[in-house]
Amino acid sequence: MCDIGSGAGLPGLVLAIARSDLRVTLVEPLLRRTTFLTEVVESLGLDSVRVHRGRADSLHGTERFDVVTSRAVAPLDRLLDWSMPLVARTGVLVALKGSSVRDEVVAAAPALARWGLADPEIIELGASMLEQPTSALRVSWADPSQVGLAPAGARSAPAARVSSRGKRPRRSSRKGPR
Numbered sequence: 001m002c003d004i005g006s007g008a009g010l011p012g013l014v015l016a017i018a019r020s021d022l023r024v025t026l027v028e029p030l031l032r033r034t035t036f037l038t039e040v041v042e043s044l045g046l047d048s049v050r051v052h053r054g055r056a057d058s059l060h061g062t063e064r065f066d067v068v069t070s071r072a073v074a075p076l077d078r079l080l081d082w083s084m085p086l087v088a089r090t091g092v093l094v095a096l097k098g099s100s101v102r103d104e105v106v107a108a109a110p111a112l113a114r115w116g117l118a119d120p121e122i123i124e125l126g127a128s129m130l131e132q133p134t135s136a137l138r139v140s141w142a143d144p145s146q147v148g149l150a151p152a153g154a155r156s157a158p159a160a161r162v163s164s165r166g167k168r169p170r171r172s173s174r175k176g177p178r
């Protein structure tokens with residue numbers, strides 16, 4: 001699995017501690033935070049955890065994961081653009097979201113359609129323990145056969161790439177699973 005915007009390790013580090021059978025990549029652009037994550041990973045001897053310093057789109061086109069997680073990183077439409085190029089054909093995005101999750105799904109309807117995604121599933125968590133339960137939003141491809149074998153990074157995050165002249169390339173009009 002891959003956790004985008006791990007910060008101090010939520011939820012990626014916690015999942016890695018709880019599930020030593022998982023191979024976990026923690027993605028975080030800020031040096032101070034990756035230094036902390038690396039120190040924790042080393043001091044706990046978490047051999048199956050890799051800390052990647054960079055934005056999510058720095059991994060686009062290089063690999064895909066069975067599960068891509070995130071918490072408190074970006075609104076859903078932006079999160080889809082950052083996360084879906086990393087989700088394998090039969091993989092899922094699992095985003096921990098607050099009480100606005102349903103509104104976010106409505107607002108992200110165009111992005112969900114553009115990416116060719118199935119209807120998101122909202123799973124309420126911690127209702128018996130927490131005053132304010134949290135929600136996990138689970139999103140998968142509507143038609144996994146349409147997801148290219150080659151990673152889709154080349155066309156998935158144009159805004160994040162910079163051309164050799166230092167100008168941002170024009171935004172592609174179509175994004176999708178192919």
Ligand SMILES: C[S@@+](CC[C@H](N)C(=O)[O-])C[C@H]1O[C@@H](n2cnc3c(N)ncnc32)[C@H](O)[C@@H]1O
Pocket residue numbers: 004005006007008009010011027028029030033054055056057070071072073082
């Ligand atoms: C509000 S913090 C949340 C941290 C952690 N997930 C949590 O729940 O405590 C958002 C994190 O996302 C990171 N971030 C921002 N843009 C990102 C991007 N494009 N790719 C990956 N991480 C990003 C930030 O550096 C920051 O650590």
